[in-house]
Amino acid sequence: MPRGLFALRHSAALRYIPGSERVKVSQIAPAFTSDSQADDRPTALGPTNKKWRLLRAYLSRNPIWCAWQVTYKCNYRCGFCHYWRDPMGALPEQTVEMFEEGAEKLAQLGTLMISIAGGEPMLRPDFPDIVRAIGRWHFPFVTTHGGFVTRDLAEELFSAGLWGASISIDYADPARHNKSRGIPDAFQQAVRAIEHFSRARKHSWQRVNLMCVLLHDNIDQVEELIKIAADYDAYFMIQPYSIRKTGSKRFRYIKGDVSERLLGLRRKHRNFLSNPSFLGNFDQFLAGGVPDCRAGQAFFNIDSCGDVAICVEERHRPVANLYRQSAREVVRRLRERSEGNTCVDCWYNCRGEVESLYKPVGLLKSLPTILLDHGRPKN
Ligand SMILES: C[S@@+](CC[C@H](N)C(=O)[O-])C[C@H]1O[C@@H](n2cnc3c(N)ncnc32)[C@H](O)[C@@H]1O
Ligand code: SF4
Numbered sequence: 001m002p003r004g005l006f007a008l009r010h011s012a013a014l015r016y017i018p019g020s021e022r023v024k025v026s027q028i029a030p031a032f033t034s035d036s037q038a039d040d041r042p043t044a045l046g047p048t049n050k051k052w053r054l055l056r057a058y059l060s061r062n063p064i065w066c067a068w069q070v071t072y073k074c075n076y077r078c079g080f081c082h083y084w085r086d087p088m089g090a091l092p093e094q095t096v097e098m099f100e101e102g103a104e105k106l107a108q109l110g111t112l113m114i115s116i117a118g119g120e121p122m123l124r125p126d127f128p129d130i131v132r133a134i135g136r137w138h139f140p141f142v143t144t145h146g147g148f149v150t151r152d153l154a155e156e157l158f159s160a161g162l163w164g165a166s167i168s169i170d171y172a173d174p175a176r177h178n179k180s181r182g183i184p185d186a187f188q189q190a191v192r193a194i195e196h197f198s199r200a201r202k203h204s205w206q207r208v209n210l211m212c213v214l215l216h217d218n219i220d221q222v223e224e225l226i227k228i229a230a231d232y233d234a235y236f237m238i239q240p241y242s243i244r245k246t247g248s249k250r251f252r253y254i255k256g257d258v259s260e261r262l263l264g265l266r267r268k269h270r271n272f273l274s275n276p277s278f279l280g281n282f283d284q285f286l287a288g289g290v291p292d293c294r295a296g297q298a299f300f301n302i303d304s305c306g307d308v309a310i311c312v313e314e315r316h317r318p319v320a321n322l323y324r325q326s327a328r329e330v331v332r333r334l335r336e337r338s339e340g341n342t343c344v345d346c347w348y349n350c351r352g353e354v355e356s357l358y359k360p361v362g363l364l365k366s367l368p369t370i371l372l373d374h375g376r377p378k379n
């Protein structure tokens with residue numbers, strides 16, 4: 001089906017029309033124990049309940065990670081990411097009511113780790129409501145450039161159930177970060193955002209990350225970035241540049257092996273969170289690609305119109321729409337599309353970290369942070 005057709009069909013109303021495929025989670029998920037509120041919406045599942053339901057999704061071989069795009073609009077002008085000029089930014093976006101319906105439907109698969117992404121997600125004034133809707137059932141976290149974060153907003157988001165916030169900084173040198181993002185004080189705003197989020201945490205499971213893209217010219221910046229994160233009791237994570245967002249090879253790191261260097265930094269700095277098995281594959285990715293992508297099996301993408309694809313880069317080839325197909329049908333179609341996938345174009349955090357969970361060593365390294373409420377790096 002041509003890209004956007006699902007969306008166009010749906011966008012005429014811009015509201016989810018309940019269909020016959022919709023099944024109440026309470027009918028099929030006995031682990032759900034919350035009561036109804038005065039407004040008849042379920043209260044949020046507790047963290048322990050969510051962890052059990054996440055484990056169940058994992059053991060049932062259902063996807064456990066979803067990137068859910070809330071907008072493709074962006075007010076920054078990064079050279080290594082062209083979302084700010086993506087025509088999808090002009091399409092109608094899901095409403096909060098749709099996020100409520102969609103999150104409840106996805107909960108039939110279990111509790112998922114949901115990366116609320118974009119574009120710049122915080123461009124949406126209803127962003128806290130989106131977090132609340134997703135956080136009722138799932139673990140929501142956000143990646144942001146940080147430009148809109150105030151202390152009040154950070155508190156509101158953590159109160160709404162945000163599990164974690166990642167703020168993107170790629171250079172410890174402010175001038176270089178600002179130049180790369182095309183905004184004069186992008187660095188200062190991002191650091192302030194880390195500080196706001198860090199101070200606004202309410203629960204031991206809420207985490208803050210500094211998120212870096214490994215580019216052609218910033219490997220020398222990485223250790224300083226880890227230290228900046230540590231100053232704010234935040235973790236550090238990194239993913240390599242992929243050409244799929246721009247079509248350009250210009251930003252690819254090509255200066256030699258990097259895995260051992262990053263693993264060395266991870267051994268040195270306790271707040272370097274990226275899974276070692278993910279970091280261990282950076283060299284293979286940069287030398288040509290990591291095979292056996294689990295997109296569509298372990299993780300998938302929902303675009304800003306509700307169309308579902310195996311990953312964000314495949315959003316132009318959706319397999320279903322969250323508001324039209326049942327959760328089981330969505331999973332069936334994702335599995336079908338993932339068969340024989342030979343793509344090696346990215347080694348994004350979402351792909352690498354999730355795939356680590358399917359290897360014994362990677363699973364052992366990630367479990368403590370997922371299960372034991374390690375929202376802050378240990379000293
Ligand atoms: C697409 S952005 C959306 C969220 C937000 N606008 C931001 O910049 O944090 C999500 C993450 O992908 C990173 N990113 C952007 N372009 C990339 C590329 N070509 N390869 C790898 N990561 C990229 C961003 O730096 C950010 O950490
Ligand atoms: S990386 Fe984020 S801030 Fe930069 S253009 Fe892409 S979406 Fe916008």
Ligand code: SF4
Nearest residue numbers: 293311313343345346
């Ligand atoms: S390797 Fe290809 S299919 Fe797999 S997540 Fe990356 S871009 Fe998507």
